Amino acid sequence: MNFAIRIVNLYNFLNETKQERIMSKQILRSGTSVGANIREGQFAESPADFIHKYSVAQKECSETLYWLELLNKTNYITTEQYVSLDTDCTELMKMITSSIITRKKSLSLTPNH
Known part of the structure; x- marks a missing residue:
């Protein structure tokens, strides 16, 4: 949820301050979808x-x-904005990947899956 909030804020910044419309919509869609799919x-x-x-x-x-x-x-x-968001997104990716691996391992250990 916190990452999605940061993405919404980034979208607003890009839209209002930078007048950027295309990439801002793309990152809004993908960045908020992460948490929705986890939920x-x-x-x-x-x-x-x-x-x-x-x-x-x-x-x-x-x-x-x-x-x-x-x-x-x-x-x-900016590079500072990028690094901050990239770090959070990369951490999310690691957690998601770890969850997938863990679930796949537990699935392979259960008979008749």
Whole structure:
């Protein structure tokens, strides 16, 4: 949720201050989707559904990293802004990946999965 709030604030900054419309919408979509998919995964109907939802969150996180890098390289955000958001997004990616790996391991240990 905190990361999504930061992304919404970034979207507002890009829209209002930088007059940037295209990339700001892209990062808003991908950056807020991460938490939404994690939330869906918490109430997954099965272990496979959990893995699927978290895998979607992982892809959205990766896309968000792309937009952050592009925004930085095109000077829409400062290096300081980039590093701060990139660090948070990378940490989210690590947590999501770890959750997927853990669930896959537990799934492989249960008979008749």
